[in-house]
Amino acid sequence: MKRPETGMEIDGFTLGEKIHQGGFATIWEVTHALYRTPLVMKVPTILDGYDGPTIVGFEVEQMIMPRLSGPHVPRVLGTGDFAVMPYIVTERIPGGSLLQRFKSAPLPLSELVEMAARLAAAVHALHLQHVAHLDLKPDNVMQRETGEMVLIDFGLSRHDQLPDLLAEEFTIPMGTYPYIAPEQFLKSREDPRSDIFALGAMIYEAATGHAPFGVPEKLKAVRRRLWRDPVPPRALRPDLPEWLQEIILRALEVDPARRYQSAAQLAWDLTHPAAVTLTARGRKVAPDGFLTVLKRRWAARRITGFPPPKSLAHQIDRAPILLVALDLSPEGEPLHDPLMLWVKRMLTLQPDARIAVVNVIRTAVLGLDLGTDDTGNSVHVSRLVRLKSWAAGLDLSEAQLTFSVLESSDPAQAVIDHAAAIHADHVLMGARGSGQARRYLGSVSSKVVAQAPCSVTVIRVGAAVETAPQQPAVAEA
Amino acid sequence: MKLAILTDIHANREALTAVLEDQAARGCDAIAVLGDIVGYGPDPAWCVDRVRRLVAEGAICVKGNHDAAACGPGAPMNPTARKAIDWTRTQLDAAQLEFLAHLPMTADLGDVMLVHASAEAPADWIYITSELKAVGAFRATRARVILVGHVHVPLLVSAEMSGTVREQKARSGLPVPLLRSRRWLAVVGSVGQPRDRNPAAGYAVYDSAANELTFRKVPYDCAATARKVRAAGLPESLALRLLSGD
Numbered sequence: 231m232k233r234p235e236t237g238m239e240i241d242g243f244t245l246g247e248k249i250h251q252g253g254f255a256t257i258w259e260v261t262h263a264l265y266r267t268p269l270v271m272k273v274p275t276i277l278d279g280y281d282g283p284t285i286v287g288f289e290v291e292q293m294i295m296p297r298l299s300g301p302h303v304p305r306v307l308g309t310g311d312f313a314v315m316p317y318i319v320t321e322r323i324p325g326g327s328l329l330q331r332f333k334s335a336p337l338p339l340s341e342l343v344e345m346a347a348r349l350a351a352a353v354h355a356l357h358l359q360h361v362a363h364l365d366l367k368p369d370n371v372m373q374r375e376t377g378e379m380v381l382i383d384f385g386l387s388r389h390d391q392l393p394d395l396l397a398e399e400f401t402i403p404m405g406t407y408p409y410i411a412p413e414q415f416l417k418s419r420e421d422p423r424s425d426i427f428a429l430g431a432m433i434y435e436a437a438t439g440h441a442p443f444g445v446p447e448k449l450k451a452v453r454r455r456l457w458r459d460p461v462p463p464r465a466l467r468p469d470l471p472e473w474l475q476e477i478i479l480r481a482l483e484v485d486p487a488r489r490y491q492s493a494a495q496l497a498w499d500l501t502h503p504a505a506v507t508l509t510a511r512g513r514k515v516a517p518d519g520f521l522t523v524l525k526r527r528w529a530a531r532r533i534t535g536f537p538p539p540k541s542l543a544h545q546i547d548r549a550p551i552l553l554v555a556l557d558l559s560p561e562g563e564p565l566h567d568p569l570m571l572w573v574k575r576m577l578t579l580q581p582d583a584r585i586a587v588v589n590v591i592r593t594a595v596l597g598l599d600l601g602t603d604d605t606g607n608s609v610h611v612s613r614l615v616r617l618k619s620w621a622a623g624l625d626l627s628e629a630q631l632t633f634s635v636l637e638s639s640d641p642a643q644a645v646i647d648h649a650a651a652i653h654a655d656h657v658l659m660g661a662r663g664s665g666q667a668r669r670y671l672g673s674v675s676s677k678v679v680a681q682a683p684c685s686v687t688v689i690r691v692g693a694a695v696e697t698a699p700q701q702p703a704v705a706e707a
Numbered sequence: 708m709k710l711a712i713l714t715d716i717h718a719n720r721e722a723l724t725a726v727l728e729d730q731a732a733r734g735c736d737a738i739a740v741l742g743d744i745v746g747y748g749p750d751p752a753w754c755v756d757r758v759r760r761l762v763a764e765g766a767i768c769v770k771g772n773h774d775a776a777a778c779g780p781g782a783p784m785n786p787t788a789r790k791a792i793d794w795t796r797t798q799l800d801a802a803q804l805e806f807l808a809h810l811p812m813t814a815d816l817g818d819v820m821l822v823h824a825s826a827e828a829p830a831d832w833i834y835i836t837s838e839l840k841a842v843g844a845f846r847a848t849r850a851r852v853i854l855v856g857h858v859h860v861p862l863l864v865s866a867e868m869s870g871t872v873r874e875q876k877a878r879s880g881l882p883v884p885l886l887r888s889r890r891w892l893a894v895v896g897s898v899g900q901p902r903d904r905n906p907a908a909g910y911a912v913y914d915s916a917a918n919e920l921t922f923r924k925v926p927y928d929c930a931a932t933a934r935k936v937r938a939a940g941l942p943e944s945l946a947l948r949l950l951s952g953d
Contacts, residue, residue, distance in 0.1 A: 292886065393863070395875070
């Protein structure tokens with residue numbers, strides 16, 4: 231097996247400077263005649279003789295990374311055979327990892343919330359591709375110049391649809407102690423909610439400057455998080471809002487079933503603080519008392535694991551985000567009841583769903599739009615009121631509902647963009663009639679169907695079906 | 708190359724037809740048959756002719772224990788299999804028996820080895836039913852990918868550089884990358900008499916360019932085949948097995 235060195239050429243890649251020396255791998259600047267983007271090569275440091283864990287970890291990366299796509303992962307441009315020299319070449323993400331930024335924690339509130347929401351978006355994008363990262367920590371996140379977080383280092387990851395090469399490789403739990411979830415400590419490798427826990431630990435650290443469970447050096451100390459709750463973030467940083475503590479501590483729940491069920495829902499709460507339902511979790515000012523902890527410790531003796539989800543896809547699907555686009559114009563009104571009926575049906579199937587009710591104010595392409603109507607009322611507010619009045623029929627808690635009034639000259643585009651922004655799984659909307667003009671000029675719903683980043687259901691009013699004109703019967707001779 | 712791997716057809720015309728259609732629809736450009744064209748099922752002559760045509764068109768075919776038993780004394784078999792083989796012999800003409808008799812025991816395709824049972828002693832018809840049973844096969848050949856049949860239940864096993872041999876979970880329909888840092892052995896599920904509790908016909912696709920293996924299941928009209936089994940007077944258990952896939 232070859233060892234990497236500056237100047238070496240392999241499969242068309244030329245190695246430049248070594249830019250990082252880690253415990254298990256080195257990172258090199260590389261160039262290739264066909265690629266103009268800056269590239270890096272990761273080469274595992276394989277000790278002489280057999281080095282099982284490093285090899286298998288790298289095999290996992292070589293297996294998973296080429297299957298990932300999107301802005302939240304580095305693009306893979308080549309992998310190398312173990313027979314010559316194992317490597318992975320990816321695009322180079324400029325800048326360092328989040329570790330640097332975490333050093334200046336506690337971060338200012340707005341920066342903290344933005345970073346957390348971007349992190350959650352990246353994790354959700356990964357989960358949608360059937361992968362749980364299982365080693366999320368500031369060192370394993372980079373940020374593009376365009377703002378998206380990029381997750382790196384998939385050596386401990388699990389692809390739901392591929393063999394788990396690591397399953398039997400290690401006898402000790404895998405992960406990084408300050409961020410590892412309780413079920414990972416109990417050797418689970420199949421729960422995407424472990425990533426939610428790590429997200430919670432990272433947000434806690436960025437918010438307070440302290441890791442929620444300290445920095446344990448021995449595995450035994452990791453076990454404590456099965457019963458010992460972290461100091462509430464607000465006790466360390468009083469200016470932190472209760473809603474944010476609620477979010478952080480919910481992500482850090484011991485039982486995965488009590489955490490956010492998807493990273494998208496975590497992102498949702500971070501971006502809709504008003505929708506966060508405050509519980510005792512958000513308000514607590516000190517860790518739980520001696521007796522409570524003692525009881526939990528006693529109970530923890532029996533805990534050998536938590537039920538994993540049926541599959542990663544199934545887990546994400548359990549907690550979908552539905553976007554309901556409501557047309558408030560008179561022509562849209564006949565669709566209000568059918569839409570309500572369909573949303574209710576979806577809720578029977580998926581009671582954990584979140585519903586985002588949206589209306590778009592169509593603005594002129596050019597010129598000023600007045601935010602008030604003829605009588606001086608804010609159009610925005612009146613639309614919100616009407617959305618809420620429609621949704622009252624759903625009988626859902628505030629936490630499961632949000633309302634947005636968007637403004638756009640292109641209502642379809644506004645719905646499509648909003649669906650992407652809130653990681654919607656499904657759009658429900660009505661279609662008005664099916665007149666000739668609509669057929670040729672296209673409608674809002676048809677554009678949404680064609681371009682939305684998720685499933686779309688279009689509701690029509692039954693009676694609106696147009697029938698072809700009857701052919702006159704041919705007179706029989 | 709996209710290689711369709713068919714094994715244990717067992718004289719099941721309906722299943723073979725369904726699998727051949729499926730592999731063609733998925734763009735396979737080569738076919739390997741890992742033996743046991745006959746035995747158990749009601750259409751031995753048709754299936755032998757079909758495989759002969761495939762071989763004439765370039766497919767590779769190796770011999771299975773039922774093929775050997777149909778045209779010679781063969782290895783000992785359970786009474787049901789023996790009854791079916793005795794009946795099978797009456798259904799085949801000299802040319803068809805000749806074809807079965809002259810099938811090779813193994814075939815090599817570069818770094819891929821094809822054999823009906825196990826690479827270590829192909830004529831001993833060893834059943835690779837677990838990772839432990841695969842160790843011998845890895846020792847017997849240097850091939851990077853070993854493709855076998857005989858068991859009727861799909862199984863994927865990898866041998867790490869250290870020599871550790873472990874089963875790898877592979878779900879039907881999802882491609883598994885056959886990492887070049889390891890060696891791999893796949894037991895391909897049966898076309899004509901599946902025993903993985905799913906009556907649909909089994910086969911596998913090996914894509915050499917993508918270096919991926921996919922186990923596949925193709926539903927076919929197993930009730931029709933079961934009716935033919937009964938009409939031919941073959942043991943009832945053989946008809947029931949097709950319906951339950953067990």
